[in-house]
Amino acid sequence: MGLFDGMDQMGLKKISQEDLFKADEPAKKGAPAAAEVKAKPTITEESYLLERTMDCPVCGSKFKVKAVKSGRVRRIGQDKDLRPRFEQMDTSKYDVVVCPECGYAAMTRDFKNIMEPQKKLVLENIKPGFKxxxxxxxxxxxxxxxxxQIALVNAMTCGRKDSEKAYLCLKMGWVIRGKGESLDKEAEDxxxxxxxxxxxxxxxxxxxxxxxIAARQKEEFPMAGMEQSTLDYLLSVLSMRFDRYDIAAKLVTGILGSRVAGPxxxxxxxxxxxxIVEHQKAKEEG
Ligand SMILES: [Zn+2]
Incomplete structure (x- = not known):
């Protein structure tokens, strides 16, 4: 008999002696060091949040989500691809609303915006088995x-615009970057x-x-809340990231020559x- 035998019968994971005092260790490969990532910001982050009651436009149920208190967090800058940075926390984590009953999910600003045929699609394709x-x-x-991820599945199911799906992917990328920055550098893996x-x-x-890129060829501006110059700037940054300097150069020239782009x-x-010029030079020199 071990000290921790029988835990599984209560639905708990069995603790091994080795694990007991190694709470810092991430659970498994692929899984994040969830407890740890959480532990640091909890005290401060929680105080910048409030609970908001939502009405699901799809199934009608009421549920609570967490939202960032407006005006309480201070913006201290942005990454090159426009990801905003706040002093107290990473607010992008709180931009998606998920209905726990039917699985309908969207960005907070789009949550109410769903038509009858799409509601049916959610109820038929997402609700069954959603946990x-x-x-x-x-x-x-x-x-x-x-x-x-849940919001993206919804966007696909509902046939949302390419720009809306792209924006969800962008924000998800930002959140993953935030996770990377929050990892414990001392952790073994x-x-x-x-x-x-x-x-x-x-x-x-x-x-x-x-x-x-697809959206820009068929949708009207503003796209996902962005004017053309903003989207073109963002696309330039992403083009460079994926080594499409040709696209970046074209877009940047467009922004600089635009009469409506802001200073x-x-x-x-x-x-x-x-x-871009530096990159081309380096390439020529070779
Ligand atoms: Zn619902």
Whole structure:
């Protein structure tokens, strides 16, 4: 008889002596160090959140989601691809609403925006067998990634616009980047986990890139809330990331020559232009 025998009968994972004092160790390959990722921000992050009651437009049930209190977090900058950074927390984790009853999910701003035929599609294709529990306190990065996945499945099921699906992929990529940044550098498998995050982020952003390129050929601006100059700037950054400097150069030239693009986006585009020139030079020199 071991001290921890019988735990499985209560539906709990058996604890081994070895594991007991190694709480920091990530559970399994592929899985995030969930407990750890959560542990650090809990105290502060929770105080910037509120619970919002939502009415599901698809199944009519009421449920609670966590949302960031407006005006409480301070924006301190952005990544090159426009991912916003806030001093207190990563707000992108809280931008998807999931109905735990029927599985309908969308970005908060689009949640109410669903037509009757699409509701039927959700009820027929997503609701059967859907199992989801709203996380208890804060959303860990893995909770958030899961929420974006559910939203993406919904967007596909409902035939949402390419720009909307691309935007979900972009945001998911940002959240995965956040996860990579939050990993415990002391963890034994830190390198492996970071590599997985980088790979996943690349995959999400490549989907966003392809989706926005497709959308740009058939949809009207604004697209996913972005004016043309903003989207073209974002696409330039993504083009460079995926080694399509030809596309980036064309888009940047368009932004710099645009009469409607604002001075801020032109400044950003100018920085990109320099990078593109550097890249071409390096390539020629070889
Ligand atoms: Zn619902």
């Amino acid at each position: 989801y529990e709203e996380p208890g306190s804060i959303y860990s990065y893995d909770d958030a990634i899961k929420r974006y 830190y390198e492996a986990q970071l590599k997985k995050c980088n790979d996943d982020e690349n995959e999400a952003l490549k989907l966003a890139f392809d989706g926005f 801020k986006i032109k400044d950003l585009a100018r920085d990109l232009k320099e990078e």
